[in-house]
Amino acid sequence: MEGGVDYLADERKKAEFDVQQMKIVWAGSHHTFEISDRISKLVANDPAFSKDERTMLPRKELFKNTLRKASYAWKRINDLHLSEEEASQLRFYVDEPAFTDLHWGMFIPAIKGQGTDEQQKKWLPLAYKMQIIGCYAQTELGHGSNVQGLETTATFDPQTDEFVIHSPTLTSSKWWPGGLGKVSTHGVVYARLITDGQEHGIHGFIVQLRRLEDHRPLPGIIIGDIGMKFGNGAYNTMDNGVLRFDHVRIPRDQMLMRVSQVTRDGKVVQSDVPRQLVYGTMVYVRQTIVQDASCALSRAVCIATRYSAVRRQFGSHNGGPETQVIDYKTQQSRLFPLLASAYAFRFVGEWLKWLYTDVTQRLQANDFSTLPEAHACTAGLKSLTTSVTADGIEECRKLCGGHGYLCTSGLPELFAVYVPACTYEGDNIVLMLQVARILMKTVSQLGSGKLPVGTMAYMGRIEHLLQYRCNVQKAEDWLNPAIVLEAFEARAARMSVSCAKKLSKFANPEEGFAELSADLVEAVVAHCQLIVVSKFIEKLQQDIPGKGVKQQLKVLCGVYYLFLLHKHQGDFLATSCVTPKQASLANDQLRVLYSQVRPNAIALVDAFNYTDHFLGSILGRYDGNVYPKLYEAAWKDPLNDSVVPDGYHQYIRPLLKQQRSAKL
Ligand SMILES: CCCCCCCCCCCCCCCCCCCCCCC/C=C/C(=O)SCCNC(=O)CCNC(=O)[C@H](O)C(C)(C)COP(=O)(O)OP(=O)(O)OC[C@H]1O[C@@H](n2cnc3c(N)ncnc32)[C@H](O)[C@@H]1OP(=O)(O)O
Numbered sequence: 032m033e034g035g036v037d038y039l040a041d042e043r044k045k046a047e048f049d050v051q052q053m054k055i056v057w058a059g060s061h062h063t064f065e066i067s068d069r070i071s072k073l074v075a076n077d078p079a080f081s082k083d084e085r086t087m088l089p090r091k092e093l094f095k096n097t098l099r100k101a102s103y104a105w106k107r108i109n110d111l112h113l114s115e116e117e118a119s120q121l122r123f124y125v126d127e128p129a130f131t132d133l134h135w136g137m138f139i140p141a142i143k144g145q146g147t148d149e150q151q152k153k154w155l156p157l158a159y160k161m162q163i164i165g166c167y168a169q170t171e172l173g174h175g176s177n178v179q180g181l182e183t184t185a186t187f188d189p190q191t192d193e194f195v196i197h198s199p200t201l202t203s204s205k206w207w208p209g210g211l212g213k214v215s216t217h218g219v220v221y222a223r224l225i226t227d228g229q230e231h232g233i234h235g236f237i238v239q240l241r242r243l244e245d246h247r248p249l250p251g252i253i254i255g256d257i258g259m260k261f262g263n264g265a266y267n268t269m270d271n272g273v274l275r276f277d278h279v280r281i282p283r284d285q286m287l288m289r290v291s292q293v294t295r296d297g298k299v300v301q302s303d304v305p306r307q308l309v310y311g312t313m314v315y316v317r318q319t320i321v322q323d324a325s326c327a328l329s330r331a332v333c334i335a336t337r338y339s340a341v342r343r344q345f346g347s348h349n350g351g352p353e354t355q356v357i358d359y360k361t362q363q364s365r366l367f368p369l370l371a372s373a374y375a376f377r378f379v380g381e382w383l384k385w386l387y388t389d390v391t392q393r394l395q396a397n398d399f400s401t402l403p404e405a406h407a408c409t410a411g412l413k414s415l416t417t418s419v420t421a422d423g424i425e426e427c428r429k430l431c432g433g434h435g436y437l438c439t440s441g442l443p444e445l446f447a448v449y450v451p452a453c454t455y456e457g458d459n460i461v462l463m464l465q466v467a468r469i470l471m472k473t474v475s476q477l478g479s480g481k482l483p484v485g486t487m488a489y490m491g492r493i494e495h496l497l498q499y500r501c502n503v504q505k506a507e508d509w510l511n512p513a514i515v516l517e518a519f520e521a522r523a524a525r526m527s528v529s530c531a532k533k534l535s536k537f538a539n540p541e542e543g544f545a546e547l548s549a550d551l552v553e554a555v556v557a558h559c560q561l562i563v564v565s566k567f568i569e570k571l572q573q574d575i576p577g578k579g580v581k582q583q584l585k586v587l588c589g590v591y592y593l594f595l596l597h598k599h600q601g602d603f604l605a606t607s608c609v610t611p612k613q614a615s616l617a618n619d620q621l622r623v624l625y626s627q628v629r630p631n632a633i634a635l636v637d638a639f640n641y642t643d644h645f646l647g648s649i650l651g652r653y654d655g656n657v658y659p660k661l662y663e664a665a666w667k668d669p670l671n672d673s674v675v676p677d678g679y680h681q682y683i684r685p686l687l688k689q690q691r692s693a694k695l
């Protein structure tokens with residue numbers, strides 16, 4: 032804090048709860064708080080991890096700087112003997128996408144999930160020591176969403192006991208894999224398996240791409256970076272790559288063989304493991320993306336909330352101070368639902384992590400029964416949380432007025448780095464349509480005796496939900512979680528049933544599905560919002576220590592669901608889940624909750640425990656010392672290196688001269 036002055040001190044005094052305890056709730060436990068707090072400070076205090084110039088560096092320098100940081104980070108991890116949890120926190124606080132994300136986040140999980148014990152024994156020790164660096168090479172120039180449409184081929188040659196990996200067309204070029212462009216020595220490459228002239232679907236293969244001696248591509252391999260991406264800095268620290276194969280040979284045992292095996296004589300043997308396990312790495316990453324959404328959204332909200340308390344505009348009486356923009360009801364109605372969403376996503380992310388761990392344990396014991404639930408929840412929640420977060424970051428930029436548009440606000444880079452999350456690991460609409468299929472299947476099986484389970488269990492009470500009438504009579508009734516849950520369940524169930532009824536009128540169900548896909552996506556949004564609301568409510572049923580902490584969370588939970596109810600009141604009214612009067616009461620209660628958030632707003636964002644280094648924002652500084660720092664930063668821009676700019680003599684002077692002679 033500059034000179035020890037805290038310009039937000041008065042705001043912090045208004046807090047009605049124990050901020051330290053809230054930090055622990057946000058982190059998940061004392062243990063995770065301790066690690067996160069220690070590692071965030073370690074990163075913030077190390078100049079090697081500075082991010083100051085990132086948005087101004089040319090691509091080559093930016094990329095080299097990322098290589099330097101990654102190599103230094105790896106050294107620190109080893110020197111300090113950091114655990115996996117600590118290393119992953121270090122990656123989080125370094126806050127720079129790099130090839131290491133794909134190596135640790137996808138290459139290793141793909142081998143773990145789809146490799147046999149033998150394959151894991153061979154490849155994982157090399158990968159863990161980073162003696163090989165891997166990427167996840169699935170998407171091609173012509174196909175990303177449609178994985179079954181990939182064109183790269185892996186043809187078994189029984190003569191040599193090898194697969195021949197080949198890119199038969201331009202559109203079969205691998206395109207997008209992170210870490211591929213300039214760094215990876217290996218990749219898990221997804222290709223169409225062909226044996227004895229027959230196709231056997233898409234499988235993963237471990238392929239060496241570059242020589243370990245001098246990093247040059249192996250014979251038959253063309254490889255490079257796909258070029259600059261959206262925004263300054265941002266995801267341009269990553270070498271997303273292009274890759275082509277010209278009949279590249281790999282040994283047979285480099286096909287990942289947990290799901291299917293190819294024998295020495297070229298026979299394909301299916302194991303008991305469902306083929307969808309080939310998609311398992313994506314399910315894992317989608318789950319991590321949901322957890323990450325709360326981080327990105329909370330970061331933007333922290334910046335916008337602190338700045339909204341610092342910024343004053345209009346409303347001065349008798350020469351007194353102007354109004355803090357955070358006191359405008361419109362500012363609150365845009366900002367506080369995002370604050371509440373950040374907390375909501377935190378808790379649903381925690382729950383999804385639990386669900387994923389449970390599914391993984393079951394898979395190890397060959398119990399695949401919960402795989403569809405894992406797929407539906409990860410796909411749906413990934414789509415919902417990333418869409419809200421991307422839009423939320425942009426809203427936070429607008430909430431910061433003009434200064435939000437400066438790179439020094441941290442928001443443009445945060446948006447640019449975050450927004451591809453709506454596309455990667457499955458385009459959000461494509462994933463929502465996956466959930467829609469599962470929802471329609473669930474509805475069609477109602478009455479067959481097969482009870483829906485997990486997050487679809489509410490559909491088992493369909494008769495009741497179709498009869499349901501909301502009995503809210505006064506605004507405070509909307510604080511009753513049981514009433515809220517039923518309203519959200521009835522809305523989701525009725526929207527799904529309505530789609531199913533319309534679908535049943537089509538002779539060709541696929542045609543019907545395509546025709547109704549926009550309505551189906553709306554039903555999926557309702558279903559996913561119900562999951563988030565229900566997990567927030569479940570969280571409040573836990574023992575949560577600390578003065579006022581649970582009360583604050585109750586208020587945020589109320590803001591979250593009442594905001595959704597208000598925003599989607601069209602759904603609630605059209606399905607007759609609430610009356611216009613009840614919808615209006617919900618909005619009245621929402622306004623009351625906004626006033627309860629207001630005094631706690633700064634403390635609620637302090638509870639994220641973000642360092643100024645991590646936030647990377649002058650507007651979001653902990654001490655609120657915004658104006659002097661913005662002024663100071665402007666002078667550091669390279670354009671201000673000289674008073675008269677380069678190009679003056681060439682372009683400005685002749686222009687001015689020409690105007691002068693025109694006047695004369
Ligand atoms: C400088 C810093 C230095 C720091 C250094 C520190 C060093 C060390 C630190 C260590 C720290 C670790 C850090 C880790 C960080 C991790 C972060 C990871 C970051 C990741 C970045 C992301 C990059 C992006 C990657 C990608 O995008 S990869 C490519 C993703 N692609 C997709 O998602 C494609 C989407 N398409 C599909 O998934 C499918 O095609 C489809 C599902 C849409 C359709 O498939 P298909 O046609 O085959 O299937 P059907 O629709 O016919 O369905 C058939 C049935 O299968 C079920 N189904 C479908 N999918 C699944 C599934 N996944 N699981 C289970 N079941 C599934 C359907 O439901 C159908 O079922 P039914 O038969 O019952 O109806």
Ligand SMILES: Cc1cc2nc3c(=O)[nH]c(=O)nc-3n(C[C@H](O)[C@H](O)[C@H](O)COP(=O)(O)OP(=O)(O)OC[C@H]3O[C@@H](n4cnc5c(N)ncnc54)[C@H](O)[C@@H]3O)c2cc1C
Nearest residue numbers: 167168169170174175176207208209451454455456457460
């Ligand atoms: C930053 C970034 C990093 C990436 N990293 C990797 C990586 O490491 N490895 C890797 O393999 N891939 C990676 N990808 C690729 C990524 O997974 C794909 O781009 C993503 O899955 C979307 O596929 P697509 O590009 O084919 O989009 P498309 O499917 O072509 O989408 C285009 C439009 O069509 C719509 N659409 C498509 N199908 C349907 C449908 N059935 N119904 C309705 N609408 C539809 C979509 O909603 C979208 O609006 C990365 C992408 C990005 C942006």
